[in-house]
Amino acid sequence: MxxxxxxxxxxxxxxxxxxxxxxxxxxxxxxxxxxxxxxxxxxxxxxxxxxxxxxxxxxxxxxxxxxxxxxxxxxxxxxxxxxIRRDIQGLKYSNTRKPKRIPIVLNNEEVSAIFQHLDGKYWLIAALLYGCGLRIQEALTLRIKDIDFTSKSILIFNGKGSKDQYTLLPEKLIAPLQSQIILVRQNHQKDLDDGAGKASLPPALLRKYKGALKLYGWQFLFPSSHRCVHPYDGYICRHHLHATAFSRKLREAVIASDIPKRVTAHTFRHSFATKLLENGTDIRTVQELLGHSDLRTTEIYPHVIGNRRAGTKSPVDFIV
Incomplete structure (x- = not known):
């Protein structure tokens, strides 16, 4: 079919x-x-x-x-x-409302424990998720050109909602990112020597930047270990690492860390936002860094902090 x-x-x-x-x-x-x-x-x-x-x-x-x-x-x-060219009218079914849940967040000790069981590019991906508040697809689709060491910023190109935005580049990640870029450049040179080396680009970008296909700046920061056929245009290219590869490594690290919480790649993003607010960052700044269009989306995180800092004691605490 x-x-x-x-x-x-x-x-x-x-x-x-x-x-x-x-x-x-x-x-x-x-x-x-x-x-x-x-x-x-x-x-x-x-x-x-x-x-x-x-x-x-x-x-x-x-x-x-x-x-x-x-x-x-x-x-x-x-x-x-x-x-079919026909609008569906009067459907007795509408978008299901997602239940509102308080996000799970990690404390510094839990993040450190997980990081200790990750290495190489997987450690760096997790560090970007937690240190920059990126979504997993945003991290995996970063290209070399998106990292600006001078202004210490990262460009998120065509993120959720087809929006471009900048986020911060942590000082601690500069050296690891530079090392990763060197590895990508070496790998890219091998591809060029083999007659390959083309970047994987969406069709619209391919038409606009066709001459940039073999420039290393357009290569993914976390390239796949194998070259593949481009799904739209049929040329040989190197795509980015798949999200399932990171998820598998993360799951192994969480189990090894003996953390009972359900931890996904998105948990680091929640933890990033919560930690910024705990440290006194303005909620509007957090909204901008997360790329939220509506402040109400960001306002879930103060509730997480509030639950922790309410200071209310349970009656059982007063039993002698």
Whole structure:
């Protein structure tokens, strides 16, 4: 089904509108799943009833999260709006509200313990997450040109919401980053010697900066260990390290550190924001560093601090 003319049409619409490769894979998955769930009927012959039945199946039988339900709904809305050319009206199903949860954060001792069980590029990725408040994809898609040692800043290009922003570059990470850049440059030179060495660029950037394909500044700071075929344009390139590779190393480090909390790459971002506020950083500055459009998103972190510093004693503490 993936190679069917209809699915190729879906992929073309996604790429024409410059959706990311991750969104493309997710949307293609949900469209295929929707079609198979409905006995391979063509989406043009289906409508609200079939969509509602599919989404209810995900919620009840598959017990998927609110975020997953919303992603499936967005994929189907895209399918009907841009491929079938029909807007879905009166759907008896809306975006599921995500439960509001206080984020899990790590203290300095826990972060240090995890760092002791990471090394090389994996230690540096974790240090960037905690030291700069980056999301994991933002860290993995950093390019050499994005690191400015003079102004001690890092450019986050095309981050969440397709926004560009700057964040701080910690003094402690300058030397490790410089060492990592030397390794990338050496690896890039080997690729050039093999007749390769092209950077992996999105189609829009490829058209604009085609001459920059082989410049080392456009190489990923954390390149993959293997060259691959570019998913859009078919040339041989070196993509960035996959998030699952870091997640696996992080999970091993957390287990080795004997930390009972559920720790993911995003936990470091939460810990970054909380630690800045604990140290007296203005919440507007934290908002800017995190790249939040709405201050209300950032305001979750003072609640974390408040829970810790309320100073309220439990009645059991007064028992003699």
């Amino acid at each position: 993936t190679g069917s003319p209809f699915m190729q049409q879906v992929r073309t619409e996604l790429r024409t509108r410059q959706y990311s490769i991750r969104t493309e894979k997710n949307y293609m998955y949900w469209v295929r799943y929707f079609i198979r769930f409905n006995d391979k009927r063509h989406p043009a012959d289906m409508g609200n009833r079939e969509i509602e039945r599919f989404l209810n199946h995900l919620a009840i039988n598959r017990d998927v999260s609110a975020a997953t339900q919303n992603q499936a709904l967005c994929a189907l809305i895209f399918l009907y709006r841009f491929v």
